[in-house]
Amino acid sequence: xxxxxxxxxxxxxxxxxxxxxxxxxxxxxxxxxxxxxxxxxxxxxxxxxxxxxxxxxxxxxxxxxxxxxxxxxxxxxxxxxxxxxxxxxxxxxxx
Numbered sequence: 462x463x464x465x466x467x468x469x470x471x472x473x474x475x476x477x478x479x480x481x482x483x484x485x486x487x488x489x490x491x492x493x494x495x496x497x498x499x500x501x502x503x504x505x506x507x508x509x510x511x512x513x514x515x516x517x518x519x520x521x522x523x524x525x526x527x528x529x530x531x532x533x534x535x536x537x538x539x540x541x542x543x544x545x546x547x548x549x550x551x552x553x554x555x556x
Contacts, residue, residue, distance in 0.1 A: 467533055467535050468533065469531055469533055470484060470485050471532070480492055480514060483521075483532070490517075490521070492516055494514065496520070498513075508527035509525065511524050519538045520537075521534060521536065521538070522537075
């Protein structure tokens with residue numbers, strides 16, 4: 462599960478402009494992997510890059526607006542390893 466957020470965040474990028482670390486809700490998240498990148502070249506979202514990234518056991522979707530020169534956190538998964546373990550445990554108890 463994930464929740465939609467769409468709020469401005471602070472991001473540290475590599476020399477190539479790829480996100481390497483971001484700060485959200487007072488926490489620092491190191492990006493372990495970039496799973497996918499979307500680039501918009503037309504229409505209203507022209508100049509926008511969207512990154513699906515992983516940090517630890519969570520996945521996030523980050524958006525960079527080239528016109529505004531701002532990063533936004535679009536979506537964050539709220540399920541952690543502990544959350545999935547609790548779900549499996551609850552399923553065994555109910556069964």
